[in-house]
Amino acid sequence: MNTEFDPGAAQPPGAAQPPGAAQPLCVSGQALRYGTSAVHEARLELRPSDGRLYLIAQANKEQLFDCEPRQAKLEPALGSTPRRVKLPGGHLFVTQDPNIARLFPESRRARVVPILERFSYLSLVMLVGIILAAWMIWRTAVPMAAHVAAWATPQSWLDRMDQVSLATLRQGWSLDSDLPSAQKQQVQGLLDNLVAALPPKDRIGYDLYFADASMINAFALPGGSLVVTDGLVEEFAADPDAIAGVLAHELGHVVERHGLKNVYSSAGTYLLVLAMFGDVGPIFEDVLVNTTVLLDLAYSREYEQAADDFGLALASKAGFEPSGLIDFFERLNSEAGQRGVAPPEWLSTHPSFKRRLERLREQLR
Amino acid sequence: MKRAPIYPVEFRGKAGEWFAIWIANVFLTVVTLGIYSAWAKVRFKKYFYQNTYVGGRNFDYHGRPKNILIGRIIVAVVIALSYVPGIQVVVVPVLILLMPAALVLSARFNARNSSWANVRFDFMGKIPRAYVIYLIYPALAYVALIVFVTATFFVVTKGSSLEPSQLAGLSDTGKLLALLDVWPRLLLAFVISLIVALFFVTLLFRLVQLYAVNGHRLAGLPFSIDARLSEYLGVMYLAVLLGAVGGAALGLVVFALSAVFVYWTAAALPALVVFSYGSLILGYIAFRVGVRNLLFRNLELGRGTKCHRFRSTAQVLEVVGIIVTNAIAVSLSFGLMLPWAKIRYYRYMAENTFVLVEGNLDDFAGDAQDYQNSVGEAYGDFEGLDLGIGL
Numbered sequence: 001m002n003t004e005f006d007p008g009a010a011q012p013p014g015a016a017q018p019p020g021a022a023q024p025l026c027v028s029g030q031a032l033r034y035g036t037s038a039v040h041e042a043r044l045e046l047r048p049s050d051g052r053l054y055l056i057a058q059a060n061k062e063q064l065f066d067c068e069p070r071q072a073k074l075e076p077a078l079g080s081t082p083r084r085v086k087l088p089g090g091h092l093f094v095t096q097d098p099n100i101a102r103l104f105p106e107s108r109r110a111r112v113v114p115i116l117e118r119f120s121y122l123s124l125v126m127l128v129g130i131i132l133a134a135w136m137i138w139r140t141a142v143p144m145a146a147h148v149a150a151w152a153t154p155q156s157w158l159d160r161m162d163q164v165s166l167a168t169l170r171q172g173w174s175l176d177s178d179l180p181s182a183q184k185q186q187v188q189g190l191l192d193n194l195v196a197a198l199p200p201k202d203r204i205g206y207d208l209y210f211a212d213a214s215m216i217n218a219f220a221l222p223g224g225s226l227v228v229t230d231g232l233v234e235e236f237a238a239d240p241d242a243i244a245g246v247l248a249h250e251l252g253h254v255v256e257r258h259g260l261k262n263v264y265s266s267a268g269t270y271l272l273v274l275a276m277f278g279d280v281g282p283i284f285e286d287v288l289v290n291t292t293v294l295l296d297l298a299y300s301r302e303y304e305q306a307a308d309d310f311g312l313a314l315a316s317k318a319g320f321e322p323s324g325l326i327d328f329f330e331r332l333n334s335e336a337g338q339r340g341v342a343p344p345e346w347l348s349t350h351p352s353f354k355r356r357l358e359r360l361r362e363q364l365r
Numbered sequence: 366m367k368r369a370p371i372y373p374v375e376f377r378g379k380a381g382e383w384f385a386i387w388i389a390n391v392f393l394t395v396v397t398l399g400i401y402s403a404w405a406k407v408r409f410k411k412y413f414y415q416n417t418y419v420g421g422r423n424f425d426y427h428g429r430p431k432n433i434l435i436g437r438i439i440v441a442v443v444i445a446l447s448y449v450p451g452i453q454v455v456v457v458p459v460l461i462l463l464m465p466a467a468l469v470l471s472a473r474f475n476a477r478n479s480s481w482a483n484v485r486f487d488f489m490g491k492i493p494r495a496y497v498i499y500l501i502y503p504a505l506a507y508v509a510l511i512v513f514v515t516a517t518f519f520v521v522t523k524g525s526s527l528e529p530s531q532l533a534g535l536s537d538t539g540k541l542l543a544l545l546d547v548w549p550r551l552l553l554a555f556v557i558s559l560i561v562a563l564f565f566v567t568l569l570f571r572l573v574q575l576y577a578v579n580g581h582r583l584a585g586l587p588f589s590i591d592a593r594l595s596e597y598l599g600v601m602y603l604a605v606l607l608g609a610v611g612g613a614a615l616g617l618v619v620f621a622l623s624a625v626f627v628y629w630t631a632a633a634l635p636a637l638v639v640f641s642y643g644s645l646i647l648g649y650i651a652f653r654v655g656v657r658n659l660l661f662r663n664l665e666l667g668r669g670t671k672c673h674r675f676r677s678t679a680q681v682l683e684v685v686g687i688i689v690t691n692a693i694a695v696s697l698s699f700g701l702m703l704p705w706a707k708i709r710y711y712r713y714m715a716e717n718t719f720v721l722v723e724g725n726l727d728d729f730a731g732d733a734q735d736y737q738n739s740v741g742e743a744y745g746d747f748e749g750l751d752l753g754i755g756l
Contacts (some may be wrong), residue, residue, distance in 0.1 A: 016702070035584065037422060037729035039482070076406065079382040081415040084425070092483040116409075119385035126392035133395045141398075160450035175742055189499035229640070275399050276391050277700060 024048060025103050028084070029095025031055055032062060040064070044085065045104045053103070055093065065091060069104060076110040077101075079117070080093035096342050130276070137272055138295065150257040155204060155223070156261070162223030164211070169227070172289055177230045185209055188235055190244045190320075191226070194251060197318035202255045215333065218249035222259035227248040235331070241324030242331075245315050249325060252310030258303035268295045300349045308356055326360050329353050369674070369721040376715035378416035380705040386412060387704045403434035412477065417715055419468055420726040421481035428474070466497035484729045490580030500577045506565045514558045521554040522547060558600075567601040568594065572659065583666060584729040592663040600655035607681070608648020616640030650688060651681045661718065674721040679714065733751055 024047045031042035041058040046069060055065040055074055061227045071088040085093040116122060169175060191208055209227045211217075216235055218228040226247065237241040253259060269292050277288060308325065316322035333353035346353050390405035410426035416543035437589045448455045469492050544551070571594055581588040620636035661677035691706035 032422075035730055037484050038727035038729075039422060068718045078411055078415060080379070081377075081412070081423070084415075090483075113389070113408075116389040117386040119381060123385050125387045126388050130388070130392050130395055133392075136527050137395070137398075164450075165674060201724060206748035271399065272395075275394050276403075277703060278405070287692065316755070 002116065018034065025099070027095050027097045027100045027103065028058065029093055029097065029100075031057075032094070032240060033091040034090035035338050038142070038162060042093065043102070044095070044103065044221070053087075055087065055091075065089075067329050072104070074104040074106060074110070076106070076218055077114040080157065088226070097303060134276060140267050140271065142268035142272065143261070143299070145268055146261045149264045150260040154258055158223035160161070160223075162221040162225045165221050166225060169211070174212040175209040178209040179210050179230050179233060181231060181238065184206075187228065187243060187247075190240055193320075194244060194248050194314055194318045195212050198251070205256075206251070206254070218250055220253040220259070222254065224254050226250050226254075233338070234329065241315070241321040242328040244318070244320040245311055245322075245325030245328055247311075248314040248318070248320075249307045249311030251314060252307035253303065256303075256306060256310065258307065262296070263298060263305065269295050295314060299348055301345070301351045304350045305356070305359065308360060309363065312360060321365060326364070329357050329360070369723050370419045370625060370721055372720045372726070374715045374718040374720065375418040376712045377418065378708050378711065379415060380708040383412060383708055384704040400434065403437060404430040406430070406433055413711060419500050419720055420722070422726070424479065424481045426479060428478040450648070461500075468499060469495045470579065482581065482726075484584040487581060487582040487585075488580045490576060494576065496642075498572055503569055506569055509563050510562055513561055517557050517561075518554045521550045521557075534710040539544065541719065547640065563601055563605060564598065567597045570595045570601075570656075574656070578660070578664065586667050586729070587664050590660060590663040592659055596659050596663075597656070600652060600659055601611050604655055604701055605652035607651045608644040608646075611647040612640045612642075612644025615643040646688070647685060650685050654679045654681045654684050666721065673723050676719040676721065677717055679717045679756050683713070 013187045024045045026043055028041070028043040031040045031322075032038065033040075042064060043056050045054045045056060045060060047054060047350050051069070052066050053069050054063055056063050065087060067088050070092075075084045075086065077083060082094045082096050083098075085095070085100065087093060116126070131248075139240045166175065172324070179181075188208055191206060195203055195206055204224050206226060208222045209225060210233065211229045213229040214231040215229055216232045218226070218232055220226050228243075229247070232246065233243065270289075273288060273292050273295075311325055312322050315324060350356075386408060390401070390408055394403040394405050405426055407426065407430050410428065410452050414424040443460065446452055446461060449456075462641050469488070469490050472488040472490060476486040479486045571592070574594075575590060578590050595645070595678045616636045616639050619639040620632045621631040622641075623635055657679055658677045661675040664675045665672040666675075667673055687710055691710060694702040
């Protein structure tokens, strides 16, 4: 215990040192003993005489504690909260005095992070950086990762996914429609011709299902199950090129694994948004989730375009009239025009018929 | 008798300051492709904890980013595994079976890494009890509820045109007409089922809350509540009523406005949307605020007669106002107002919390053990068992 210590003097106790010699670095604050809530006004001193840290009570100048500086840990600054020094043995020293940093050599990370966290022009630079980086990740890193993940997914998983989806579909629809079997066989024949034109590695087993529904629609499941509605088959009974064009488009989804990529890239977008905003509370979370859904639609529209390109090439390679897909969209486009307004494109999983038609015509030219 | 001195909970965080820290957090998270998010979480917790004061002493958070990162990797792997066809059938039931134990570890991690005035919190809840609370009771309640609802519908429709013997010969239209015929009975059955379902939910909620709260310690002193079921039921039924009535009123206003200014056939849909969202938000907030006030009213810290007590004075309509205006401000600013919104909400909750100190705030003393556990942290991210500050 050092009873001679005088807090008013800048001189270390009892030492007759020449003026200008090293003086103790001294910071006042509060000390809390290990595991206790009582607060003691105290000061922390680094004495140059022995290079040790001393904790001294302000009230009675009692020396509470001493240790080597490297045994104590100064926590990185955090906004304007008091700086915290964790002393060995679980004691705590808290101070508002910024000079505390002069007692401890801080690590680079402990120095850099508070600089980034202070509001300055750097904050604005980082804000712009966040927007740019998020855009780049969303445009390139997420699709690339989805691409790699989609190719790494084994076919057996896809087959199982198909089984589950088909079981769900069967709850709403019959997948063995009453269509005449001659008509079914004709469509199956179109599919066989298209599959024969695929490169051998892409000729996985494709299963064709006819859904008992009057709407005009067709879709593909990731494992190679294709579903066409009776409405589509009947509407285009006289135009096999159109049906072949649609089937070729759906084959494009399967071969290029669009369904799977969609799942992976949705997960990626969700993670990106989550990383940026974190835990936002119950109501705004809904807003956020809906935003990511809108973002995912952009990927979906790109896949549709890619499948159109693929379908056009495949249909012509298999010997069909490549304009079949164009006929198909023209018919749908005029019907949609009669029915009224379509939702705006950014709210839609598919690009507008008009845009798809333009693109297909351009490719045929 | 001397009244216990009242200490308000004080929050000193500033929106501008937190905005700058948040920007740095997001920036470093994005450029490190998510790795920094674990450090960001610690910065977030430390900022809010260290700015929360009781009696001039602040809280602190001691979780280590590396453990949080490992925890997050574990979560990512487990989630990915639970989507893999084939393994899924095994992984998902195992996860459900492990859930209660993981919740306890998570509560322990969060509590032991929270401190006030250099004194650590702790969670002492027992794992077997967690299995009873989180798995067995809910399963029993579920079965009981199904039996009750089936029985109610059976009894209520007995003797009416909805009996199977009467329905047998009818066409689809006939069945629909029979259904319309007895709608008052069906409504009655629905209301009874709803009341009973809410009763079961409240029962389970209370058990979970008692278990979570009574397991916590500060410096070895136990937190305890023994709130009666009737108090919880009162909060629950009032919240549902408020949600239904308030939502309906909002829906009516929207209906009237769109009927006048747009066209009456177009008025039903927006009115329905406003009704469903409005009643959900109102009911949810009313429940949360009611339970918070009830929890703090009944909470004690300490043993015997010398207990510290608490009060919460949050008001449902004030919280609704804060949450709704926060959501609007955050949406209109494309997320930039998020730090402001968070500080505003947190400050309101802190300023409406009080500690009634019995004796002296200096007298807390206990072991400050360090506890780092990645598995506990992994669940801690998902579950709100964080009672360290209880805001």
